[in-house]
Amino acid sequence: MVKARVQIMPKSGVLDPQGKAIAHALASLGFSGVGEVRQGKVIDLELSETDPGKAKRAVEAMCEKLLANTLIESYRIEVQG
C-alpha cells in the first residue's frame, strides 16, 4: 500500500477570499505582522498500488480529472513508499 498526500493551492494571482478572511480574523485577534495568507486543500489517499512511481502517476491523473481545478489551482503530490 502507498500513501499519497496532495496539496492544492490557489495559483498566485488568483483571488483567495478564504485566505483574506483568515488574515483579517488574525489581525482582529491581535496577531500582528501577518502578511499574505493563502488557503488551500490537503488530500490524503491510501492506494492499493505498491509501486510509488505508478501510484504518483495515478494520483496525477486524479488531480487533473477531479481533485484540482488546474485553471486556478496548482497541486503538489508526495508519495510515501
Next chain:
Amino acid sequence: MVKARVQIMPKSGVLDPQGKAIAHALASLGFSGVGEVRQGKVIDLELSETDPGKAKRAVEAMCEKLLANTLIESYRIEVQG
C-alpha cells in the same frame, strides 16, 4: 520575513464526509484501488517575524485560537527560514 505552512487534518476517528465524497467520486470515475481518503486544509502565511522559532510559536498560537478546531483537527506547522 518567514513563510509558514500549516496543514490541518481531521483527527483519526473523526468522520470526514468530504474525504468520503472524494473516494466515491474517484471510484465512479474509474479509479480503482483507492482506500481511505481524508481531506484537510493548508494555510500559507507570510510573517514579518524573522526568527523561525518565534514565528513557529506565533503560528502555534494562531492554530490554537483560530485556524484549527483542536477537538476534531490536528495541525502540523512547517516554517521556512
